[in-house]
Amino acid sequence: MQSPQSSSPVSVLLITSAADVSDSLRLSLEETYRLQIVPEDAMASMAMASLDTTDIVLFVKASLDDTDLERISSMLAAVPIPVLVFVDSDPHSVARPAIRAGVTSFVVDGLVAARVPTLIEVTMERFKLSEALRNELLKSQEELAARKVIERAKGLLMDKKQLNEQEAYRTLRELAMRQSKPIKDVAETLLMYSDILP
Numbered sequence: 001m002q003s004p005q006s007s008s009p010v011s012v013l014l015i016t017s018a019a020d021v022s023d024s025l026r027l028s029l030e031e032t033y034r035l036q037i038v039p040e041d042a043m044a045s046m047a048m049a050s051l052d053t054t055d056i057v058l059f060v061k062a063s064l065d066d067t068d069l070e071r072i073s074s075m076l077a078a079v080p081i082p083v084l085v086f087v088d089s090d091p092h093s094v095a096r097p098a099i100r101a102g103v104t105s106f107v108v109d110g111l112v113a114a115r116v117p118t119l120i121e122v123t124m125e126r127f128k129l130s131e132a133l134r135n136e137l138l139k140s141q142e143e144l145a146a147r148k149v150i151e152r153a154k155g156l157l158m159d160k161k162q163l164n165e166q167e168a169y170r171t172l173r174e175l176a177m178r179q180s181k182p183i184k185d186v187a188e189t190l191l192m193y194s195d196i197l198p
Helices: 023-032 040-053 066-078 095-100 116-161 165-179 183-192
Strands: 011-016 034-039 056-061 083-087 105-108
Touching: 011 023, 011 040, 023 034, 023 116, 034 040, 056 066, 056 116, 066 083, 066 095, 083 116, 095 105, 105 116, 116 165, 116 183, 165 183
Parallel strands: 011 034, 011 056, 056 083, 083 105
Antiparallel strands: none
């Protein structure tokens, strides 16, 4: 996905069948965005090749089914990107599963040319916020995992070397500085070889 700071027009990948997009809508999109249209039946091959240079995916169809959700989910597993879905109706009640599959915005009976730019902007902003939250969560999980490893290594040193907690941490820190490695890496190595510690 391109940087949002880029001054070039937003790149939109429109996945649809010709019958689902009017000429007026297509022309309106082409005036504002760098538009690439991929027929729905060629989605797997053509869309995947285009995602690295795409800012947002518009998926336009009369309705979605489980096969569509699988395709979208596979696409997003390869390249996380904002996805805005327009359907005429939702007879299979896939709005919730679509969001769980990674769709950013799901619009029923709302494909009106005048509304699309705002919906694109909202979808891209929502995706950005969601990615920031996801990254923050991953960072927190990594930090928690690192703390657990360090605590276990400290406990091991306290037990094997009869050190207090402060001394054990200082030992880990000194080893990390000596080896130019993060404390977590030193702690993991220590735990790995704990069986052979005297």
